[in-house]
Amino acid sequence: MTYKILIVDDSKLARMSVAKLLSGLRPGWTRLEAANADEAVKIVTDSEPDVVLLDFNMPGRDGLDLAEELHKHRPSMPVALISANVQVEIVNRAGNAGATFLPKPLVEEALATFLTDAERRLAAA
């Protein structure tokens, strides 16, 4: 089953890196990219991706804010928050927003686990 996945990160290098991982793990999936929260919201509204990968550290609205907003509109959409710094309050907020934490730099196993889990949730929905 192929899905649409949105990658949100202000660093093009980071987006390239995630895209490379995805092309190995889920070659058939459609990849969308956004460089900031506003772009992301637009793409979510227009193209309705199934899964979203968010970078936490972005200028303007950060990944956590975006995750919370996405959760309001699409509560059942699997969202991963990618971050190098793990702090308790952030993990809690992310959890409340239904987002999974993935550590940075993103490694294949972590992403693979998240994707498998996302597929399961999407299939069940």
Add this chain to the structure above:
Amino acid sequence: MSRTQRILIVDDASLVRLYYRNILAPRFEIEEALNGLEALEKLHSQPVDLLIVDINMPKMDGLSFLKTLRALPADIASIPALVISTEAAPADLAAARQAGANFHLRKPVQPETLLRYVTMLCAATPAGSTP
């Protein structure tokens, strides 16, 4: 890469110098001086990586030698020095440190001990670094 480390043994007893040489020679290049004065002369023409210094010597004893060396406005002033002497009371250790010794071992010193400390004090310096 790194070259062989050079050690200058400063001791007026030829037996002691021979003893150290036998322990260290396979791995290091050994130079000898009979007293502090000779040591200073040798260092001016060719510096070394480590000094092994006795304290009781004629003409210029170990402490005077180190004090003089450390006060020189030149690179040789900062050559690491290991003092090996019979005196090891706290006052003697303090005096050696004051003169600028980097470490002190008590005579007689075991071969493994000597080798161990010498190896640590002048570990292979990376190419191009301050000798």
Add this chain to the structure above:
Amino acid sequence: MNEFLEQFLIESRELVEQATADLLALEHAPENRAVLDSAFRAFHTLKGAAGIMDFTAMARSTHAVEDLLAAVRAGAQELNAGTVNQCLACLDQITIWLDRIEAEDALPEDAEAAPPVANEPPPAATQAASALPADAIEVLREQLALIALPPDAGFFGRLGAAGKVCRNVLSHFDYHPEAADIETALNLLKAAFAPAEVPPTTPAPTTPAAEADAASAPARSLRVDVARIEDIVNLTGELIVAKNALTHIVQTLDNQQNLGHDLQALSTRFNRLTTGLLRAVLATRVLPLQRVFQRFPRLLREIATRLDKPVRLVIIGEATEADKVIVEALFEPILHVLRNAIDHGIEPGAQRLAAAKPATASITLRGRRDGDQVVVEIEDDGNGIDPAAILETALRRRLITPDAAAQLPEAEILNLIFLPGFSTAREVSDISGRGVGMDAVRAAVERLGGRVLLHSRPGTGTTVSFLLPFTVMMTRVLTLHAGGQVFGVPLDEVAETVKLPADRILPVGGTEAIILHGRTIPFLRLDQLLGLPQQLGLAAENPATGSDMLNAAIVQAGGGELAALQVDRFGSQLDVILKPMEGLLAGMPGVAGSTLTGDGRVLIVLEPRDLLRSSGSGHANA
């Protein structure tokens, strides 16, 4: 170059620029949260990028700065010049790495992070560090005790020796980054203690005994006032902290999981300590101008008596301090200017009376600080310099053609004095000496990194000014790329940096020029000047600017003129310790010296004026 590396370079450079701008803004407005957050984010993203590329050294160094800025955000760390400098140093190191990557098309394999700015645990499995055995700890502890001794004549020797032992022990147990940190510190120390090379002075002419006596050779050894060392004593506070830290390690040796972490902290402190010591040491190389000024009153009296011209010497500002090297090198230039003043500047008694001037002439020897410059002025109340006489002499000595003389603007006439071969004497008196001219004075001053200015008021007097750097040691340098290599140029020599389209280059005779701010200045290619491989065709697309835009540095070309030097790209600015070239390269024109960059490589620093002059491309000495 693969697309990841390319994107990494692009993004990293942008982030470095952003972070630099933020840090500089923060220095002036530390309470600005938005800028602080932006700086933090920049380092965070740099860290992320380094992680993606698996560039461990850069990940570590940016992580350290990120921690530092996080502490600032949390209010646990103060943001001051020192903090900003640490962050900027990290950026400088990154820029150096980026340049290398660009040049070598690969990550540097041997990259070692610059000393980390905060306590940062070493990355988990990347160093095979063996746990430190007890005897090694004991040796290290002994080194700290050694350093902590009250300073005396052997202080610096002990410091260097202790540093070497620490480095060797750490290196032996595979704590290579920590050992490298100390290595850097040791290099700094070594640079500070290179025996002061007094620049070659002009040969003293054969003169009467009195002058020979007074002109004794300057001392070659550094006698340090114990009072000065008091400043250094304050730094032992740092040592006590380091010593306590190590004691703690020893006490908890069994439980110590992260030995490397504490040792890194130790080496960081050691590094900071030596930086502080370096500054203190530099201060001990500073002398008051009085040291050189004091040699002149008696000399002046001798000369004045011999020439039968009553002169009094007024000395002002002798407490002004300058680098030892400069103070000692000033004797000859000042002497010559004084001789000139008495011999030619000061009129015979009858003439002075006729001009209603006091019978006893005055020469003022003045020293003062002006920003980061030291100014030495020799001012006389004599006749001033007669431009007509200068012109006549220059023509007579065939130093200038009649045509050129006719076109010479009045302001330039005085500068003819600086031409080699110009002697202001109608006869070569034994006072002014044979073969020692103002050109030698200017050369001596410029060799110290200074300038000579001449100001004359006909009938009233002449002032010769030496503008000198306060210290020869620290220079702010702009790095630039040309011909595939990196060079430095003293920032003082760079009037501005410009980007211009290739079509602004105008052919002039066999050379090229551009119009800048309404002036026509020569346009030269640095890679060509240095004899390096060049790009074909000036109008070829410049990869650095991505279009037909060229990068050029507008530099001082000598004689108040400017020239444009085309380069491939500009790099960062660095504060460096400039070492004069030695040995075979000592006389090489166009090179101000060399320095060690943060990653231990040698950076050649160019002297544009010299480079242009020696290539014949700059304006002539006039």
